Amino acid sequence: MNPREVKTIQDAKNIVKERQLTHVKVGLFDNDGVMRGKYMSREKFLSSVDHGFAFCDVVLGWDVKDQLYDNVTYTGWHTGYPDAPVRILPDSCREIPFEDGMLLFLAEFSEQAEAVCPRAALRRVIEKASDMGLDAYAALEYEFFLFDETPDSIREKNFTDLKPITPGWFGYSMIRNSVHADLYAEIMELSETMDFPIEGLHTETGPGVLEAAINVDNALNAADKGALFKTFIKVLAQHNGLMATFMAKWSNEYPGQSGHIHVSLRHKDGSGSAFHDASKKHNMSDLQRYFIAGQQLLMPQLLCMTSPTINSYSRLIPGFWAPTDATWGVENRTTALRVIPGSDKSQRVEYRLGSADANPYLALAAALGAGLYGIEHKLEPGPQIKGNAYEQKHPEHLALPRTLWDATQAYKASDPARALFGDTFVEHFAASREWEEREFRKHITDWEKERYFEII
Numbered sequence: 001m002n003p004r005e006v007k008t009i010q011d012a013k014n015i016v017k018e019r020q021l022t023h024v025k026v027g028l029f030d031n032d033g034v035m036r037g038k039y040m041s042r043e044k045f046l047s048s049v050d051h052g053f054a055f056c057d058v059v060l061g062w063d064v065k066d067q068l069y070d071n072v073t074y075t076g077w078h079t080g081y082p083d084a085p086v087r088i089l090p091d092s093c094r095e096i097p098f099e100d101g102m103l104l105f106l107a108e109f110s111e112q113a114e115a116v117c118p119r120a121a122l123r124r125v126i127e128k129a130s131d132m133g134l135d136a137y138a139a140l141e142y143e144f145f146l147f148d149e150t151p152d153s154i155r156e157k158n159f160t161d162l163k164p165i166t167p168g169w170f171g172y173s174m175i176r177n178s179v180h181a182d183l184y185a186e187i188m189e190l191s192e193t194m195d196f197p198i199e200g201l202h203t204e205t206g207p208g209v210l211e212a213a214i215n216v217d218n219a220l221n222a223a224d225k226g227a228l229f230k231t232f233i234k235v236l237a238q239h240n241g242l243m244a245t246f247m248a249k250w251s252n253e254y255p256g257q258s259g260h261i262h263v264s265l266r267h268k269d270g271s272g273s274a275f276h277d278a279s280k281k282h283n284m285s286d287l288q289r290y291f292i293a294g295q296q297l298l299m300p301q302l303l304c305m306t307s308p309t310i311n312s313y314s315r316l317i318p319g320f321w322a323p324t325d326a327t328w329g330v331e332n333r334t335t336a337l338r339v340i341p342g343s344d345k346s347q348r349v350e351y352r353l354g355s356a357d358a359n360p361y362l363a364l365a366a367a368l369g370a371g372l373y374g375i376e377h378k379l380e381p382g383p384q385i386k387g388n389a390y391e392q393k394h395p396e397h398l399a400l401p402r403t404l405w406d407a408t409q410a411y412k413a414s415d416p417a418r419a420l421f422g423d424t425f426v427e428h429f430a431a432s433r434e435w436e437e438r439e440f441r442k443h444i445t446d447w448e449k450e451r452y453f454e455i456i
Contacts, residue, residue, distance in 0.1 A: 003103060004195050006093035012049050015093065016042055016103065025096065025104045026088060029118055030059045031432050032308065033359030035231045037107075045105075049090060052110060054083030060109070060116055060428075063435060072431045074116050074424070084113035092224060094194045096232075098239060104194075106224060115424040119223070122365040125420060126219050129372055134265045134274055136368050138222035141213045142356050143204050143257040144233060145250060147243045154243060164208025165242060171205040183240065187212070190236050196225035206254040216262065219368060226259075226360035246356040248307070248315040256315025256322055257356035261367045262340075264348040265291070276347035282330050283341045292328050292349055293381035294374020295337055295367065299326035299353060300400050301414035303407040304433045305366040306354050310404055310440045315355055318390040323353050326398040327385045334389040336400075353400075362429070369420040408433040 001015045016024055024045040027037025036059045040048065047053075061075035062068050068076070075081060092106035109117035129136045147154070148163045166176050177184050184201060191198045191214075200213040212233075214225050230246055237244040249256035265274040265287065277285035307313060315322045323336035330339045338350040351367040373379075385392065401407035411417055412430045421429075 003093040003095045007091050009049050009090050012088070012090040012093060012105065013046055016045060019101055019103065021101070021103065023102075025099075025102055026053075026107055027104060028055070028059075028086065028107045028109070029227050029359065029361065030062075031118060031359065031429060032064050033118070033227055033230065033361065034064060035227065045088075049088045049105075052085050052087045055086045055107075055109070056081060057084035057109075057113055060084070060113065063432070063439065067439070069432060069435045071435055072428055074113075074428050084109055085111045086113075094228070097190055097193050098235065115422060116428040118359055118361040118365075119220075121421050121425050122223055122361040122368075123220060124422070125365045125369040125372065128420075129219075129265065129368065130268065132372065132375065133268050134372075135268055136219035137216055137264045137266065138219045138364055138368070139199070139214055139216040139262040140222060140226035140229075140354075140360060140364070141211060141258065141260040141262070142226070142229065142246065143209055143211045143259075144230075144244050144246050144356060145206070145209045145257065146237060147208060147245070148241075149243045150241060151238070151243070164206075166203075166208050168207055169205050170203055173203045176203045177201075186236060186240070187233070190232060191229070194228060194232060196229045204255075209254070209257070216264075219263075219364060223360045223364045226364075230356075230360070248309065248312040248355040248357045252314070258315075258322065258352065259354040259356040259358050259360070259363060261351040261354045261364055262348050263351060263364075263367055263371065265371075273344045273347055275349070276342070276344045282339060283347055284339060287375055288339075288347070288349065289381060290374045290378050291371035292337055292339065292374065293379035294372065294377070295349070295351065295370045296326045296328055296374075296381050296398065297379060298366075298370035298373060298414070298416055299336060300398070300407075301410050301417055302366040302370055303353075303401055304404060304411045304430070305362045306351075306358050307404070307407065308359065308362070308433060308436075309357050310436060312355050312357055313403055313407075316400060316402075322355070324390065324400060325394040326400060327389045327394060328381055329385040329389065332385060332387075332389065334387075335385050336389075365421065370416075373416050373420065403437075404433055405437045408437070 006012050023039040026040050027035045057075045058081045086107045087110045089106045094104045096102045096104050108119040114120045146165045148165050197215045198212050199215050204211045234244045267274050275288035276283050327335040328337035329335035336353045340348050354363045408430050418426050
């Protein structure tokens, strides 16, 4: 059986037995979109796929460095860090190319923990769309830098003087992708084997940077594919003695790394695209216009879901292909929202605010949820931006927060955020972002020492 043919619990049991596996890999994603998981014995898996299993809820209560939040209520020392119930998702089955037939299954938290589970947060937004008679589709694009480094060498260098795999600025380079054709082939083979197929792969502007566009799928599958892509590109790189980073901006000398989100809606009754109307300008239906208006209005309020790290805000500067205000335009890459006119099949909106460091589940939940809010309330967008959005003045309420702390305060105060994701999720995720900001404030930067040490 092909792993992607697995749909039911019985299918999952059959393929594990068919491959005579002694162990199976199971993983889930935390607040930051980091994959956490383990090998599980066949006997344990066969039981767990029926009844679920327990996973220490600390993975919902710590940061990317495994440091424990001290400001959350769902989990913490006050709860004793108990196990939380987890369900295995049979139809997520994939083969891991590097592990001789090993199978990987995704999982997500259930029962009480479901309220703060990132994947479940997206699923609830998708269910909202379904209740509105709409099916959501998405495609994620990621830029990532590759370095001729290892986990040891980057630490020995203190993350300075790193060597990208290629020098210079050379976007869409046929030379680079031909010289490194073997690596590109491995990336494309990995994407096919693990079912996050790549529609386009090319060099971007900057040394050693690539961009991959993952094929469109229903919204939940699209987020799964984005999360797995980010995880296993890093694995593939390290198998080749390289390092990949999805930091929003690893160097001030180069543009930041985006995680653009393409979103479209289709009517559940089979009548076609909810965004396409050939009788309207730019083929934009009323629903697409409302959708864009919701995304525009809520973008500043939901920013910490799409720009979740301290580093994210280094990317959001004028003139470096990242938006600085909640603007929209038609085929305009200087705006935060890019309407892409097309056919019934291709009419969509690109949420260009997304950065590569975002949790794919939460970034897509924000982009989709905000749009649904616009449809629900029949909102109207501001004027379409033509020309260079960076050079134009925009209404104050469309300005994006400039720091993670400010973005988090806007998120906590957002009634639409609470309506979309629930109070429990908003409070928990906001606390995790406040923790991230506080951890940053504990450190003295090289810039501060160079600037003040002798002179001040």
